[in-house]
Amino acid sequence: MKPNVIDKIVKNDLCIGCGVCAGVCPQRILKIQDNKYGEYVPYETQVCSSHCGLCLEVCPFNSDENETHMGAKIYGSIEGMKYLSKTGYYLGSYAGYSNDFRQSSASGGMTTWLLTELLKEDIIDYVICPISQKDSEKLFSFEVLSEENSVKAASGSVYYPVEMSEVIRRIQEIPGRYVITGLPCFIKALRLAARKNRKLRERIVFTVGLVCGQMKSKNYTKYIAALAGNNELNKIQNVYYRGKSPDKPATNYYYQFIDEHGSQNKIFWNEGVSETWVNRWFTPNSCNYCDDVFAELADVTFMDAWIPEYSKNSQGTNLVLVRSPKVLDIIQKGIEKAEINISKISVEKVIKSQAGVIEFKRKQLSYRLYLTKQKRLKAPEKRVNASKDIRILKKREIKLKEKMQEESKQLFLRCYQNNTLDIKTFRAGMHPYVKQMRQLRLLGKFALPIQIIKKINKLGERKNK
Ligand SMILES: Cc1cc2nc3c(=O)[nH]c(=O)nc-3n(C[C@H](O)[C@H](O)[C@H](O)COP(=O)(O)OP(=O)(O)OC[C@H]3O[C@@H](n4cnc5c(N)ncnc54)[C@H](O)[C@@H]3O)c2cc1C
Ligand code: SF4
Ligand code: SF4
Structure with a gap:
């Protein structure tokens, strides 16, 4: 009898709560819900009787196949493709921003620009990404969007648990061409699921990755809201995590909390957010075993330009790693139409911009794996x-x-x-x-x-x- 994700992943505290296992479960017995720490995990609504093992085959924390091997199969044979162990495969690297979406976006607005461009040019029918929900217990969720305005409304970074089970089911039920945004582990889960499921393979035509240092629980947002002065945490209806101030560098962004009466509380990165982030308070345990910095299995990856020549600018700038020739083509057209202000940058600078995350996810991971072995706990297979x-x-x-x-x-x-x-x-x-x-x-x-x-x-x- 094969084990399932509950036995092998959740019980070993290795689940990131992506929801992909629940989305593909043929018996539909896996549901995603919060644990007491405000992290998403699957649970069984009834005892699994088939033991098909599909949930484990799509789980990014179970797969023995690493991003290097999977990336080689997806991108390795594309003409002009380059490879570095830190970045995975890439065709080109860029720095810049979108003229229209920069102000309302997390960094330079390039992600929102690309998503709306894919819709406008009729390359896809639907965008799947997290969007705000006005529900204090579920402030964000992945949704299927088909209007440019809704995609614009979804811009910004979501440092809050979101899961894909419902949208995965929706893709299987409703034909169309979909693009999905995701953190590296979510994109890996999607790639694994697409191998097993023809509808997902055919209908997910683009994957858009975000560089990721760590995820946070729902309790993280409650803590920062309390730190910002919110007393009634059940009344918060809306959070924006990447506010920009003209008098501050891009690195000192603010979180904004809005309650049901419309009153707003703000807190800047250097007012206690950085202490919580950098010291990894409220970070799920699974993030301790992650070695993918640049979402190596995504067709394009966006990140913050955390290098001095860009980070001082309060408006925010993106760095971009492209893996799909089609995305390269769309970016080229965007430059010609003057919708985006973007230029080539060396991949070494892209790597430098994420030096801290790379050190944590590669060098320090070796020592965390050593500690895990000492404690006789389970850890997934890693490249270090x-x-x-x-x-x-x-x-x-x-x-x-x-x-x-x-x-x-x-x-x-x-x-x-x-x-x-x-x-x-x-x-x-x-x-x-x-x-x-x-x-x-x-x-x-x-x-x-x-x-x-x-x-x-x-x-x-x-x-x-
Ligand atoms: C948890 C997390 C950790 C990150 N860590 C780093 C880091 O260490 N270094 C770094 O350079 N960048 C990191 N990023 C990426 C960065 O915050 C920006 O998302 C990225 O630079 C894109 O900016 P943009 O202006 O192009 O995006 P926008 O134009 O604002 O668009 C962002 C798009 O991504 C979607 N999105 C937001 N959050 C999520 C999510 N959690 N899952 C799936 N889709 C989402 C939005 O719905 C929107 O469609 C992280 C992002 C997240 C969510
Ligand atoms: S597939 Fe995702 S939600 Fe399911 S067990 Fe693995 S990490 Fe958790
Ligand atoms: S650090 Fe890794 S495991 Fe954690 S959310 Fe980011 S990509 Fe997933």
Whole structure:
């Protein structure tokens, strides 16, 4: 009898809640719902009787086939395709923005521009992406859109759980040409599902990826809302995660929360959002085992231009990695029509823009895999091997982040009652970890010059010999 995703993925806390398993389940017995931490996971509405194993075959955290192999099959034979282990396959790399969508979008608005262009040019019939829902318990969900205005309304980054089970079923039921936006693990799940399901294979004609450092739970949004001054968290109807201010660099964006009476609360990245993000509070455990930075299986990947020449501009700029010749062609036409202001950029700069995410998802992943083995816990197959070969201060930082990740989830539950978060108690509980992290970073600042001096001394000794 084959196990299913509940036995193998959910029980090992390796589920990101993409919903693809539930979307393809032939018995329709898998449903997606929140766990107590505000993360989506599947559950069985009745006992699985067929044990077909399809749910496991589409799960990105079960598949033994990595993005490099899958990418080779999808893109490897396309003329002009290049490959780097950090980025996966790519045809071209760009930096720029859309003139129309930049202001209302997360970065440069290139994603919204491409999605609307695909609709306008009759290349697709439907866009599937997350859109705001005005429901405090489900602020966003994946929807099927066919109007340019709705696609524009969906622009912005969603740092909130969204799942694909319903839209996957809808694609199977209603014929058409679909494009779907997704984080790297979601795109991998779609690619795995398309292998098994002819309708998905034929109808999903484009996949649009977003670079991803980590996902966040619903409780993350509640915490940041409380930090921004919202007392009644059940009354929040709308969140915008990427507000831009003309007097601030793109990196210091703000979150905006709107409640049912229309009152608004704002909080900037440097007012406590960055502490929560960088220290990985409220991040699902599955993100600790992710090695795909650039959504390697998507036809095109968009990201923020986190390099000094662009990030100082408050309006936001995209970097883009293209894998599909058709998308390359659409971008070329967009340049000719002067709808987008975009130019080629070296792939090295694209890699540099995500240096922190690459370090976390590759180098530090080796040590996390080593720790997981030590604890005799299950981890998915990855492209890096388990290793403890990393600097001592980094080891301590990785362990401390894992502790904070877990503690933030548990402490939230202890501090949350009647739709209100006791923010003081929560922050006091997290404070010792924050303090330790500050000390570690300070030590790191001193350790680097000492290492350099040691290296110079060694070189000197060798010369003298
Ligand atoms: C959880 C998360 C983590 C990210 N981490 C990084 C990072 O570390 N580094 C980096 O450079 N960029 C990261 N990004 C991508 C970045 O935030 C922007 O989405 C990207 O630069 C595109 O900007 P844009 O202006 O072109 O998008 P927009 O024009 O605003 O369009 C974005 C489109 O993506 C869709 N979308 C938004 N959120 C999601 C989601 N969760 N799942 C599927 N579709 C979605 C929207 O519905 C919209 O259609 C992340 C995004 C998310 C959602
Ligand atoms: S397919 Fe997605 S929702 Fe299903 S178990 Fe795997 S990660 Fe979780
Ligand atoms: S970090 Fe990886 S596993 Fe987590 S949401 Fe992003 S792509 Fe998925």
